[in-house]
Amino acid sequence: MKIGRRAFAGSICAAAAGALSNALPGDVRALAQSVALKEIVPAGWLIGAAINQNQSDGRDTAAVELVTRQFNTISPENLLKFQSLHPEPDRFTFDAADRYVAFGAERGMAVIGHNLVWHSQTPRWVWDAPDGALADRDTMLARMRTHISTVVGRYKGRIHGWDVVNEALNEDGTLRDSPWRKGIGDDYIAQAFSFAHDADPNAELYYNDYNLATRPAKRAGAIRIVNDLRQRGIRIDAVGEQGHWRLDSPSPAELDQAIAGLRATGVKVMITELDVNLLPTAAPARGQPPSPESNPYANGLPDDVQQALARYYGAVFAVLLTHRDDITRVTFWGVSDGDSWLNRGRVNHPLLWDRQRRPKPAFEEVVKVLMRRP
Numbered sequence: 001m002k003i004g005r006r007a008f009a010g011s012i013c014a015a016a017a018g019a020l021s022n023a024l025p026g027d028v029r030a031l032a033q034s035v036a037l038k039e040i041v042p043a044g045w046l047i048g049a050a051i052n053q054n055q056s057d058g059r060d061t062a063a064v065e066l067v068t069r070q071f072n073t074i075s076p077e078n079l080l081k082f083q084s085l086h087p088e089p090d091r092f093t094f095d096a097a098d099r100y101v102a103f104g105a106e107r108g109m110a111v112i113g114h115n116l117v118w119h120s121q122t123p124r125w126v127w128d129a130p131d132g133a134l135a136d137r138d139t140m141l142a143r144m145r146t147h148i149s150t151v152v153g154r155y156k157g158r159i160h161g162w163d164v165v166n167e168a169l170n171e172d173g174t175l176r177d178s179p180w181r182k183g184i185g186d187d188y189i190a191q192a193f194s195f196a197h198d199a200d201p202n203a204e205l206y207y208n209d210y211n212l213a214t215r216p217a218k219r220a221g222a223i224r225i226v227n228d229l230r231q232r233g234i235r236i237d238a239v240g241e242q243g244h245w246r247l248d249s250p251s252p253a254e255l256d257q258a259i260a261g262l263r264a265t266g267v268k269v270m271i272t273e274l275d276v277n278l279l280p281t282a283a284p285a286r287g288q289p290p291s292p293e294s295n296p297y298a299n300g301l302p303d304d305v306q307q308a309l310a311r312y313y314g315a316v317f318a319v320l321l322t323h324r325d326d327i328t329r330v331t332f333w334g335v336s337d338g339d340s341w342l343n344r345g346r347v348n349h350p351l352l353w354d355r356q357r358r359p360k361p362a363f364e365e366v367v368k369v370l371m372r373r374p
C-alpha cells in the first residue's frame with residue numbers, strides 16, 4: 001500500500017509524541033531521524049544549521065549524525081569570522097575552517113561562509129593606524145581586499161555563498177558607524193561585494209542583518225543597500241534576515257510583509273540564523289549567577305511554553321511556505337538547545353532539538369506544516 005505523505009507525517013508525529021514519554025534517549029533519537037527536514041522542504045530550498053568546532057571536527061558525534069541526516073547546508077557559527085581566520089596581518093589560520101568546509105563537502109552540503117566584513121569579532125589591527133588612530137581609507141581597503149581575496153580565493157568553488165557584509169545597519173535604517181565605514185566611507189559595502197565577486201565569480205553573495213522583519217525602517221535600509229549594489233552593477237543574490245526571534249515577534253503578518261518587501265528588490269530572501277529566545281530580556285549582571293526570575297526554565301520547559309514554541313515555529317514555517325519561491329535557505333543558529341549562543345549562563349530552549357538531542361514538539365510541528373503543504 002502506498003502511504004500518502006500526509007498520513008506518513010501524521011503517523012511519525014503521533015509515534016514520536018507517544019514514544020517521547022517512555023522511550024530510551026537512543027530510541028527517541030532514532031525516531032527523530034526517521035524524518036529528515038531536508039527531504040520535506042520545498043524543492044530548491046536549503047535547510048541547515050550553524051555548527052561549532054566540536055561538530056565540524058567530529059567530536060560531537062550525536063550532533064554530527066543529526067546534522068548529516070537532517071540538513072543539506074551548514075553555516076560556521078564562529079570559524080570563518082575575521083578573528084578566527086586572520087588574527088594578525090601576516091598570519092591566516094585556516095586549519096579548523098578547512099575541516100569545516102571538508103565536513104560539508106563530504107556530505108554534499110551547500111557550505112556557507114559567514115562572514116567577511118563585520119564590526120564584531122574582528123581584530124583591532126584591521127582598523128588601526130600605527131599611532132592607534134583609525135587607519136586611512138587606502139590602508140583599510142587594502143586590508144579588506146587582502147582578507148577577502150585570500151579567504152574567498154582559498155575556498156573558491158567550495159563555498160556556495162558568502163555573508164559578505166554583516167549587520168551594517170542601525171535600527172533606524174541608517175548605516176552603522178562601524179570602523180569599516182569610518183575608515184573607508186559608505187562605499188565600503190560595495191567594495192566588499194566587488195572584492196568577493198572578483199575572488200570567486202560563481203559564489204553567491206549576501207547581505208545579512210537582524211530585525212529586518214520587525215523594524216520596517218531597518219528593512220528599508222537593507223533595501224537601499226541592495227538597490228545601491230544593483231545600480232552599481234555589483235552581484236548580490238540574497239538578503240539574509242538572521243531570524244533571532246521571540247515567541248511574539250515577528251508576528252506571522254510582519255514576517256509575511258518583510259519577505260515580500262525584501263523580495264521586491266529582485267533578490268531572494270533567506271532566514272540565516274533562526275532561533276526563538278524564550279528568556280526574559282533582562283539578563284543577569286556579568287559574573288553574577290542568574291536570578292530565578294531571569295532564568296525561569298533552568299529545570300526544563302513547562303508544557304505550555306513548549307507548546308507555544310511549537311505553535312510559533314509552525315506559524316513561521318507556514319508563512320515561509322507561502323513564499324516558497326522567494327526563499328532559498330532557512331538555517332537554524334545551532335543544532336540543539338545546549339549548543340545555542342542564547343544560553344549565556346542561563347538555560348534557554350530556542351531550537352528544535354533539546355539538550356539530549358531529542359526532537360521537541362516544535363520539530364514535530366515544523367514537520368507537520370512542511371508535509372501538509374499542497
Ligand code: XIL
Binds near residue numbers: 242273
Ligand atoms: C554568535 C555566536 O553564536 C557566538 O558563539 C559568538 O560568541 C558570538 O557570535 N549574529 C551573527 C552571528 O551574525 O555571527 C552571531 O554568532 C550571532 C548574531
